[in-house]
Amino acid sequence: MTFSYSDAPYPVREDIKQAHKKFWGNLAQPGSWWTGAQRIAIAAEVRNAVDCEYCQERKSALSPFTVSGKHRQDGILDETAVNTVHQIVTDQGRITQAFVDDAAQQGLTKEHYVELTGIVVAVFSIDEFNRALGVAPEALPQAVAGDPSHYRPEHVSSDTGFVPMIPVDGAVGNERDLWPTGRSANVVRALTLVPNALRDWFSLASAQYLSLAGMSNLIRDDNRSINRMQMELIAGRVSAINQCFY
Helix, strand or coil, X not given: CCCCCCCCCCCCCHHHHHHHXXXXXXXXXXXXXCCHHHHHHHHHHHHHHHCCHHHHHHHHCCCHHHCCCCXXXXXXXXXXHHHHHXXXXXXXXXXXXXXXXXXXXXXXXXXXXXXXXXXXXXXXXXXXXXXXXCCCCCCCCCCCCCCCCCCCCCCCECCCCCCCECCCCCCCHXXXXXXXXXXXXXXXXXXXXXHHHHHHHHHHHHHHCCCCHHHHCCCCCCCCCCCHHHHHHHHHHHHHHCCCCC
């Protein structure tokens, strides 16, 4: 049965519907470092994390390392990948350089970590959008067979953040589309070790929030029901509740 927003209590803009459809189609494809089946398994763990009792116990503890238990999981991904997904969803404020480096020592390379993070962010944002509307999460797609491309940008640096990123002046060649406004910020650069992860985020964020170009419009977008000040008030409140201090 094809997913539809026809039962939603409010009308959903067509560009949002298309952005969601595009993401689910991309999710099913082999990525840069994960197969299609693994990418869908990551998405499934996003949903498991929301109701994971072990995650809630760890989040409420002074240190998550003082709590023993097991994540609610499907058993498809290894423990390191599962733990990383659940940590990003439920307790991202306590992710440190040591956490990322330790995951790499356990086989979750920085490239794998970045692609996984991109999937988690996208799936969680779509699912939360649906939850706010009182709509059930969309069924995950069927995986497309194939191997990951193992594509890695030529120009990356480790000068900022927990993972290598394309430097501000490094969006050239295959990556020349990543700075559509001619400039960037660390929040955008964060996923650039896996450029397609950033492209998926761009597509989704442009519909659910604003495009990078649209951020320069500080008044009103005719395609939005509320003005920019109202959007930023909501965004700021949500960020505060989620303890996102960027």
